[in-house]
Amino acid sequence: MASFIGVCVIGAGRAGMIHAANFRRSVPYARLIAVVDPSEDAAKRAAEELEIDTYYTDYRQAMEDQRIQAVIVVTPTIYHRDLVVAAAAAGKHVLCEKPMAMNDQECDDMIEACKQAGVKLQIGFMRRFDPSFIEAKRQIDAGRIGDVVLIKSLTRGPSVPQEWMYDLAKSNGPLAEVNSHDIDTLRWLSGSEIASVYAMAANYRCPQAADRYPDFYDNVVLSAALTSGAQGMIDGAVSVKYGYDARVEILGTEGVMFIGDPGRNSPVTVRADHQLIRPFTTSWRTLYKEAYLAEDMHFIESIIEDRTPNVTGYDGKKAVAIVNAGNRSIREGTVVKLLEPQAG
Incomplete structure (x- = not known):
């Protein structure tokens, strides 16, 4: 193997x-x-900003570039x-x-294609690489709050959706774009699968899409x-205006745990008029900056060390x-079953 892994990023957005x-x-x-x-x-703008020589407008050109081992x-x-599948x-x-x-x-097509080709496939749930989430998982597995009874996870973002995101046929909606992280959080922290869901949704802040x-x-x-047998709840919102908000609460039989402080690492100011001011997190890009880096490092390590x-x-x-079960529940107004709960 070369002394480094050549990487290509497909998609020059945020x-x-x-x-x-x-x-x-x-x-x-x-x-x-x-x-x-x-x-x-x-x-071209991305290549200039990154100070690299190569950019493509057709992903198939990148697939033919022998300098690239990972995308x-x-x-x-x-x-x-x-x-x-092409990669x-x-x-x-x-x-x-x-x-x-x-x-x-x-998903099956992607998994099978990577399996047959003998290449690694990692999915971008960067919260699993955030130190606070990692420590919460360690404490939960160690029994610090007893058995998990309830996990509540919320993600609310300030951004107005891009045009394609309004079309559920192309995006699967905010449950996918925003709450995929929360869904993974429920599964990962509980060590359990989701058996059934019931979801409610409405459009309150984006009348231009109606x-x-x-x-x-x-x-x-x-x-x-x-x-x-545990319970879960997910709260998702877009275009909330007030900032980026991501928090988790895990209730156990012996205690409770909280992850996320929207104002962490920010100064708290009290003025002479007795107003208390605490800046709020404005973007997931800053909140999870280190988690993204840890995720990217893990990907390269998995390739070099040949591990899953x-x-x-x-x-x-x-x-x-x-996500699809939740969207079906929204459409039909009913509980959607995915798995049977364990006996116990």
Whole structure:
């Protein structure tokens, strides 16, 4: 194997540039070779910002570039399946951002293609690499709060969705784009699968989407029954204006645990008029900056050490299945079963 892994990032948007900057400057044994974006302006601008020589507007050109051994897929979800299958066919390892794909069949295609090609497939659930989440998982597994009874996880973002996100046929909606992380959090922290879901949703803050995309929702609440017998609840929202908000509460038989402080690492100011001011987190890009780097480093380590990544295609597929079950529950107004709960 070469002394470094050549990396190409496909997608020069916000998340794509986080990964690209990491591989360009901060991930040991990795070298950013190229970026890909169908917009030549975006691709060229990204290459200039990253100070690299190569950019492509067609991902197939990157698949033919022998300097590239691994690709990072950071595009709209509807393209993930084809990009990952093409990368596997070209013998390139894959880190695919969440949501993994649109449905179970696409996930199966991606998993099988990577398995047959003998390449790694890692899914981008970066919260598993955040120190506070890692420590919470360690304490839960050590029994510090007893048996897990309830996990509540919320993610609310300030951004107005891009046009394609309004179309559930292309994005699977906020349950996928925003709450995939929360779904994975429930599974990972509980060590249990989600057996059934019931979800409610509505559009409160994005009236511009209502006419063309009547099924779009910007607010969703999903309740879940876990196979362990525990309960789960997910709260998701977009275009909330007040900042980026991600928190988790884990209730156990012997205690409770909290993850996330929207104002952490920020000064608290009390003024002469007795007003208390505490800045609020404005972006996931800053809140999870170190987690993204740790995730990218883990991907390269998994390739070099020839081991299975900590977040697999199976994890991605389970989240996709739950997203689709939640969207079905919203449409039909009913509980949707995925698995039978364990006897006990």
